[in-house]
Amino acid sequence: MIRIVSREFRPGSQYGEGMDNASRHRVVVVGAGFGGLFATKALRRADVDVTLINGTPYHLFQPLLYQVATGILSPGEIAPPVREILRRQRNVKVLLGTVTEVDVEHRTVTAIAPGTSYKVEYDSLIVAAGAAQSYFGNDQFAEFAPGMKSIDDALELRGRIFGAFELAELETDPAAIERWLTFVVVGAGPTGVEMAGQIAELAHRTLPGEYKNIDPSQARIVLMDALDTVLPSFGDHLSTAALRQLHKIGVEVELGTKVVSVDSDGIEVETVRGHQRIETFTKIWAAGVSAPSLSRQLAERTGAETDRAGRIKVNPDCTVPGHPEIFAIGDTVAIKALDGSPVPGIAPAAKQEGTFVAETIRRRLAGKAEPRAFHYHHQGSLAQIGKRMAVIDFGWIKLRGALAWWLWGIAHIYFLVGVRSRLSVALNWLWIYTRNQRSARLITSAGGESAIE
Numbered sequence: 001m002i003r004i005v006s007r008e009f010r011p012g013s014q015y016g017e018g019m020d021n022a023s024r025h026r027v028v029v030v031g032a033g034f035g036g037l038f039a040t041k042a043l044r045r046a047d048v049d050v051t052l053i054n055g056t057p058y059h060l061f062q063p064l065l066y067q068v069a070t071g072i073l074s075p076g077e078i079a080p081p082v083r084e085i086l087r088r089q090r091n092v093k094v095l096l097g098t099v100t101e102v103d104v105e106h107r108t109v110t111a112i113a114p115g116t117s118y119k120v121e122y123d124s125l126i127v128a129a130g131a132a133q134s135y136f137g138n139d140q141f142a143e144f145a146p147g148m149k150s151i152d153d154a155l156e157l158r159g160r161i162f163g164a165f166e167l168a169e170l171e172t173d174p175a176a177i178e179r180w181l182t183f184v185v186v187g188a189g190p191t192g193v194e195m196a197g198q199i200a201e202l203a204h205r206t207l208p209g210e211y212k213n214i215d216p217s218q219a220r221i222v223l224m225d226a227l228d229t230v231l232p233s234f235g236d237h238l239s240t241a242a243l244r245q246l247h248k249i250g251v252e253v254e255l256g257t258k259v260v261s262v263d264s265d266g267i268e269v270e271t272v273r274g275h276q277r278i279e280t281f282t283k284i285w286a287a288g289v290s291a292p293s294l295s296r297q298l299a300e301r302t303g304a305e306t307d308r309a310g311r312i313k314v315n316p317d318c319t320v321p322g323h324p325e326i327f328a329i330g331d332t333v334a335i336k337a338l339d340g341s342p343v344p345g346i347a348p349a350a351k352q353e354g355t356f357v358a359e360t361i362r363r364r365l366a367g368k369a370e371p372r373a374f375h376y377h378h379q380g381s382l383a384q385i386g387k388r389m390a391v392i393d394f395g396w397i398k399l400r401g402a403l404a405w406w407l408w409g410i411a412h413i414y415f416l417v418g419v420r421s422r423l424s425v426a427l428n429w430l431w432i433y434t435r436n437q438r439s440a441r442l443i444t445s446a447g448g449e450s451a452i453e
């Protein structure tokens with residue numbers, strides 16, 4: 001039974017039937033991202049009551065957030081309601097709430113939601129709270145160079161990107177036009193590369209012909225990174241291919257470039273050539289992740305070690321040291337694969353960990369031997385660069401160009417949650433592929449709040 005230890009919301013508002021077996025083991029899952037959702041689904045036949053608490057009512061498919069930001073997809077297409085996904089699973093209750101505290105002694109979590117707060121007891125806890133953006137100690141950059149972790153972030157960026165073209169059209173001062181038509185993306189990992197590539201495609205393929213005073217194809221798209229390579233995790237061969245493809249679609253790539261300052265009108269960087277300033281209203285941060293506050297708090301409460309990004313160093317079986325009843329998975333944790341390499345912070349890793357900890361709980365309850373260590377199986381790395389351009393590293397084969405692009409598309413449609421999302425995304429992609437038109441260009445604030453101060 002789920003016992004609400006204290007609550008400030010209306011009695012009986014969400015707690016229905018089907019979960020009132022007092023003897024059942026209670027599993028609380030924090031986070032309905034890839035890790036939490038897959039853990040919950042893998043518990044569907046287990047003799048447990050699951051309470052899934054998520055900060056939003058939806059499951060977010062983060063890999064396609066940049067397509068929301070660049071007007072290809074609508075938010076609903078990558079963010080189906082968690083309740084809908086789990087509607088047939090009888091042993092789960094979904095609660096909206098942000099978990100603010102884990103009381104490891106009394107085995108309760110406290111969550112808040114607008115106008116209310118509540119506590120839920122657990123016998124096993126799975127923390128899958130994802131990651132936050134990191135500005136490497138320069139949080140003041142966030143105002144002028146937003147990151148992309150949520151639907152709100154993506155919509156803010158969409159406003160800034162499409163708004164930049166609108167506001168450029170209104171300008172008469174050539175310097176101001178240039179500043180509106182310069183886009184800087186910081187971070188040349190998959191997110192930054194995909195984002196820069198899509199802004200370039202937008203400027204060069206979608207928007208030309210729509211404006212009278214400006215030529216969108218004159219837009220300057222700069223992708224920068226402190227490292228000296230793009231997509232470093234893909235290896236030299238594919239990094240070089242990706243760099244070539246980025247150049248081909250008109251993205252300027254500045255490597256070995258460290259951001260030292262960001263303001264509303266530009267960005268300042270240190271390079272081997274010295275200090276430089278780029279005048280631009282639109283800066284996008286796609287570099288660095290840090291652990292969410294819940295993960296730091298849990299580490300403090302349990303005495304668990306964390307890595308530099310604040311991620312909990314869990315045991316090989318994903319339990320928090322000293323607490324076999326608490327599992328932490330996904331981007332929230334630092335865990336090593338069997339060969340000693342760090343498990344990457346990507347969706348398949350979070351899914352596999354979710355399934356793994358669910359199996360551990362099932363085996364525990366059945367009195368069977370538990371698996372000692374999580375085995376990460378790397379299925380491959382994929383990044384789209386532009387139309388018919390992508391790179392894929394499956395380990396045993398490396399692909400680039402058009403074939404990689406088709407496989408990238410098929411894989412993403414396959415990994416999306418829900419048939420409706422898959423069909424809708426496929427249709428949108430077909431539209432942009434054949435017509436170069438984007439169906440989700442609605443913006444409500446041109447240029448973004450801080451960009452037009």
Ligand SMILES: Cc1cc2nc3c(=O)[nH]c(=O)nc-3n(C[C@H](O)[C@H](O)[C@H](O)COP(=O)(O)OP(=O)(O)OC[C@H]3O[C@@H](n4cnc5c(N)ncnc54)[C@H](O)[C@@H]3O)c2cc1C
Nearest residue numbers: 031033034035055062063098099130330331345346347350
């Ligand atoms: C822009 C972007 C692009 C990416 N591209 C790729 C890609 O191409 N391929 C790939 O494999 N991976 C990609 N990733 C990484 C991938 O999305 C993550 O590794 C994966 O989502 C991690 O899953 P998770 O369950 O740990 O966290 P998430 O999926 O982030 O889920 C965390 C969930 O926890 C909830 N939450 C957080 N804190 C609380 C709290 N205190 N209380 C309640 N709920 C809480 C959040 O609302 C969220 O629903 C990308 C990530 C981003 C941001």
